[in-house]
Amino acid sequence: MLFSNISILDENFEIKKNMYVGVRSGKIEFVDSRAPKEDYGEVYNGEGKLLVPGFVNTHTHSPMTLLRGYAENLPLDRWLNERVFPFEDKLNCERAYYGTMLSIAEMLSCGTTSFTDMYFFGDGVMKAVIESKAKINFGRSIVSFDDGRIENNERFKEGVYLTEKYHNAENGRIKIDLSLHAEYTNTLSAIEQFGEYAKGRGQIVQIHLSETQSEHENCKKKYGKTPARLFYDAGVMDSPCVFAHCVWVEDGDIELLREKGASVAHCPASNLKLGSGICDVYKLLGRGVNVGIGTDSAASNNALDIMREMYLCALLPKGVNHRADIVGAKDVLKMATVNGYKSQGRNDCGVIKKGFCADLAVIDLRSVNMCPEFDIAGNLVYSAGKQNVLMTMVDGRVLYRNGEFTTIDIEKIKAGANKAARETENEVYAL
Amino acid sequence: MLFSNISILDENFEIKKNMYVGVRSGKIEFVDSRAPKEDYGEVYNGEGKLLVPGFVNTHTHSPMTLLRGYAENLPLDRWLNERVFPFEDKLNCERAYYGTMLSIAEMLSCGTTSFTDMYFFGDGVMKAVIESKAKINFGRSIVSFDDGRIENNERFKEGVYLTEKYHNAENGRIKIDLSLHAEYTNTLSAIEQFGEYAKGRGQIVQIHLSETQSEHENCKKKYGKTPARLFYDAGVMDSPCVFAHCVWVEDGDIELLREKGASVAHCPASNLKLGSGICDVYKLLGRGVNVGIGTDSAASNNALDIMREMYLCALLPKGVNHRADIVGAKDVLKMATVNGYKSQGRNDCGVIKKGFCADLAVIDLRSVNMCPEFDIAGNLVYSAGKQNVLMTMVDGRVLYRNGEFTTIDIEKIKAGANKAARETENEVYAL
Numbered sequence: 099m100l101f102s103n104i105s106i107l108d109e110n111f112e113i114k115k116n117m118y119v120g121v122r123s124g125k126i127e128f129v130d131s132r133a134p135k136e137d138y139g140e141v142y143n144g145e146g147k148l149l150v151p152g153f154v155n156t157h158t159h160s161p162m163t164l165l166r167g168y169a170e171n172l173p174l175d176r177w178l179n180e181r182v183f184p185f186e187d188k189l190n191c192e193r194a195y196y197g198t199m200l201s202i203a204e205m206l207s208c209g210t211t212s213f214t215d216m217y218f219f220g221d222g223v224m225k226a227v228i229e230s231k232a233k234i235n236f237g238r239s240i241v242s243f244d245d246g247r248i249e250n251n252e253r254f255k256e257g258v259y260l261t262e263k264y265h266n267a268e269n270g271r272i273k274i275d276l277s278l279h280a281e282y283t284n285t286l287s288a289i290e291q292f293g294e295y296a297k298g299r300g301q302i303v304q305i306h307l308s309e310t311q312s313e314h315e316n317c318k319k320k321y322g323k324t325p326a327r328l329f330y331d332a333g334v335m336d337s338p339c340v341f342a343h344c345v346w347v348e349d350g351d352i353e354l355l356r357e358k359g360a361s362v363a364h365c366p367a368s369n370l371k372l373g374s375g376i377c378d379v380y381k382l383l384g385r386g387v388n389v390g391i392g393t394d395s396a397a398s399n400n401a402l403d404i405m406r407e408m409y410l411c412a413l414l415p416k417g418v419n420h421r422a423d424i425v426g427a428k429d430v431l432k433m434a435t436v437n438g439y440k441s442q443g444r445n446d447c448g449v450i451k452k453g454f455c456a457d458l459a460v461i462d463l464r465s466v467n468m469c470p471e472f473d474i475a476g477n478l479v480y481s482a483g484k485q486n487v488l489m490t491m492v493d494g495r496v497l498y499r500n501g502e503f504t505t506i507d508i509e510k511i512k513a514g515a516n517k518a519a520r521e522t523e524n525e526v527y528a529l
Numbered sequence: 530m531l532f533s534n535i536s537i538l539d540e541n542f543e544i545k546k547n548m549y550v551g552v553r554s555g556k557i558e559f560v561d562s563r564a565p566k567e568d569y570g571e572v573y574n575g576e577g578k579l580l581v582p583g584f585v586n587t588h589t590h591s592p593m594t595l596l597r598g599y600a601e602n603l604p605l606d607r608w609l610n611e612r613v614f615p616f617e618d619k620l621n622c623e624r625a626y627y628g629t630m631l632s633i634a635e636m637l638s639c640g641t642t643s644f645t646d647m648y649f650f651g652d653g654v655m656k657a658v659i660e661s662k663a664k665i666n667f668g669r670s671i672v673s674f675d676d677g678r679i680e681n682n683e684r685f686k687e688g689v690y691l692t693e694k695y696h697n698a699e700n701g702r703i704k705i706d707l708s709l710h711a712e713y714t715n716t717l718s719a720i721e722q723f724g725e726y727a728k729g730r731g732q733i734v735q736i737h738l739s740e741t742q743s744e745h746e747n748c749k750k751k752y753g754k755t756p757a758r759l760f761y762d763a764g765v766m767d768s769p770c771v772f773a774h775c776v777w778v779e780d781g782d783i784e785l786l787r788e789k790g791a792s793v794a795h796c797p798a799s800n801l802k803l804g805s806g807i808c809d810v811y812k813l814l815g816r817g818v819n820v821g822i823g824t825d826s827a828a829s830n831n832a833l834d835i836m837r838e839m840y841l842c843a844l845l846p847k848g849v850n851h852r853a854d855i856v857g858a859k860d861v862l863k864m865a866t867v868n869g870y871k872s873q874g875r876n877d878c879g880v881i882k883k884g885f886c887a888d889l890a891v892i893d894l895r896s897v898n899m900c901p902e903f904d905i906a907g908n909l910v911y912s913a914g915k916q917n918v919l920m921t922m923v924d925g926r927v928l929y930r931n932g933e934f935t936t937i938d939i940e941k942i943k944a945g946a947n948k949a950a951r952e953t954e955n956e957v958y959a960l
Contacts, residue, residue, distance in 0.1 A: 114715060159598065166912060167904030167905075167908050167912075168901075168903045169542070170857065170858065170925065171854045171855075172853055173854055175852060176836050177853065200897060202819070203897045204897045204898050207897060207898075249694060283727050341824065353633070355957060365865070370844040370845060371844055371851045372847070372853050373847045375848060375851060375852045376848050376849075399912075400907065400908065400912040401898050401911070401912040402898075403898070406837070406840070413801040416801055416802055416803070416804045417801030417802075417807050420805070421604070421804045422802065422804035423602045423804075427602075449654060462855045463581040464943070465634050466943065467832050467834070469597070469831075469943050469947060470595060470597060470598070470599075470950035470951070472596075472597065472599045472950065472954070473601050476601045477598050477831065480601075480830065480831035481597060481598075481695055481804070481830075481831040481832040483832075483834070483837070483914050484915065484916060485915060493837060508897065512895070512897065512900050516901050523903070526947055
């Protein structure tokens with residue numbers, strides 16, 4: 099496809115107008131202000147449109163979209179124990195497939211081209227990803243209760259199975275990550291064994307970190323150190339980590355993240371909705387930590403709308419720090435694109451540049467809410483919404499265009515997801 | 530029109546399914562679970578749809594949509610003095626008309642049926658409102674620099690002119706409010722004269738209150754009392770007031786608001802974006818103050834999207850208070866509808882009930898982001914966006930439906946608004 103006469107968000111997060119971008123074999127092969135001589139197939143008229151690198155959702159649990167609205171206005175412990183856990187206990191691979199498909203559809207409609215997912219029912223999730231042609235980093239997170247060998251942990255074994263079966267499958271569109279659920283859900287022995295196991299494998303490590311104050315403080319009471327320091331000391335951070343939340347990390351923790359080149363998956367909506375607090379993303383960025391943006395699951399958001407999340411990312415630091423001049427639109431666009439891909443270990447994605455993966459989204463600049471055009475990047479972050487997303491392309495393949503999905507039978511998926519949600523609820527009630 | 534077999538949000542903010550709602554002569558004339566015998570004209574198939582009272586934007590400056598993206602990432606004083614004021618100085622009635630039309634279009638597309646506006650170029654704003662058939666409370670705010678009679682203040686005179694010409698015009702769709710811009714932009718003498726003047730007129734009074742910490746603290750230094758106490762003592766609160774922002778109000782101020790039945794226009798996005806802070810809406814609601822929701826202008830938001838604002842309203846108190854169980858979806862829907870209308874002095878609007886104004890919005894429940902349907906009100910507040918708004922009706926007249934405006938030539942308005950913005954910018958540069 100040739101995007102013709104289109105505005106683009108360039109690698110410096112500046113807007114360049116009247117550009118030509120040629121895509122072939124899943125890659126961006128041409129970027130110039132003059133039309134190419136080569137033929138790139140369909141010519142897409144880019145007038146009044148903006149081409150951006152696709153957005154990355156750096157933390158979610160996609161099958162949990164089945165729980166949207168199922169657990170409202172509850173404190174975290176009741177949310178988990180009374181609602182989420184009993185529901186999840188009745189899920190199965192097929193239901194997880196429908197939840198994931200619904201999530202992927204929603205994410206594509208927001209311009210999201212890749213997502214980092216931590217969940218179980220890996221085969222169900224993989225089926226959805228393979229069918230939909232979405233891009234994923236998936237981790238089956240480990241929870242441990244004893245000091246035995248982690249090789250005997252069923253969750254660990256599932257992770258090994260998934261890695262063997264799916265890692266780097268679909269031309270690299272699928273990556274299997276390693277994952278510890280969190281400090282408070284694992285024994286020190288398991289964490290240390292995991293650190294040793296992960297070392298040198300090159301797989302990304304997904305972990306929930308200092309999401310709530312009680313989690314953070316309890317760790318300090320138990321071990322005399324913060325969760326970040328604990329993971330650092332256990333060698334976990336010697337692997338490339340993406341830490342979700344980081345609401346309660348301290349200055350010393352931030353230094354550890356920076357030193358090890360770890361990434362943070364900042365989930366502002368979920369952290370607000372569950373009453374966890376507000377992550378100090380301004381400080382993290384200032385200290386040079388790589389920060390991406392995550393929606394977390396629809397059970398605590400309740401949408402997988404990365405554009406709404408970008409808006410929160412830009413607004414919250416200003417309100418909390420009482421400074422209007424921090425965390426601007428370009429900072430947020432960097433977080434949502436190239437930083438996100440970096441956290442996934444995908445360094446050939448997230449920039450509109452020759453040789454990079456053609457993971458792209460097209461934004462309508464002619465909508466009422468995008469007028470006038472004083473600051474296109476500002477309009478994108480502060481005023482745009484998913485209704486302005488015209489197209490989403492992953493590895494050069496159009497997966498969403500003008501409200502239609504090319505790889506997803508959306509009516510079938512909605513019906514299947516509704517049925518899965520209803521049946522699961524009924525089974526929980528029957529207990 | 531007869532909405533047939535539709536879900537509705539009832540006066541208790543509960544969802545009732547399979548309802549029939551008949552609209553005639555601008556009013557809701559029929560609400561029942563069985564179809565009416567009377568003919569209400571067009572039958573609207575409500576299957577998979579939710580009928581809600583239209584949303585009220587309780588604080589904006591609609592012509593300022595021309596400044597969207599014009600003043601990004603600046604502290605409030607530079608935002609005002611270097612960008613907003615010079616731009617506004619070059620506006621005129623025609624430009625204000627285009628800005629207002631653009632704003633009305635955006636608000637209608639979000640399900641907003643009525644808005645409270647504080648600005649100048651009243652004739653331009655009125656032209657837009659009359660053409661578009663939108664509903665407005667408009668105030669020409671007073672700024673004063675001396676202790677002379679306010680009857681000689683040009684802004685005051687404009688307000689009198691607008692009241693005589695437009696108050697209760699268009700079958701009451703237009704109301705002219707009284708307005709003081711703020712404490713810090715007026716002399717004590719003007720505030721006291723205004724309080725005396727407003728008394729007994731029955732017009733709503735719009736005022737910016739304790740938006741920033743410096744405004745609040747400077748007032749205390751100057752007068753030995755808070756801005757709220759100052760307005761109270763000057764008799765201003767003896768009239769029905771709507772106070773925008775209230776980020777820095779103190780416990781004693783909240784008691785004054787409650788005692789006098791004043792309303793608060795809570796503007797969470799603008800307060801965050803300008804670095805003003807976060808209004809404690811949980812406390813205000815708990816003390817029995819009537820709180821509505823406002824977007825403020827597109828120069829500090831940057832959208833006039835009441836649904837995004839509702840989402841912030843629900844999330845921020847949870848995050849700030851570290852409690853997931855406060856300010857639920859129903860609280861927010863009440864703020865966005867009946868509370869908003871109450872702040873406008875429109876007690877016959879905001880509820881789906883016989884005899885009330887037919888100010889309504891239709892929400893698509895079959896969208897990907899609204900599935901599954903465990904909690905429809907929750908989905909509306911936490912997951913819906915303007916892309917889910919199918920129809921907006923004001924006084925029984927459909928103004929927006931399936932992406933089309935019935936009273937606004939949107940291409941002409943976008944072109945006019947772009948031209949107005951560009952020309953104004955050029956005139957500012959030429960200085």
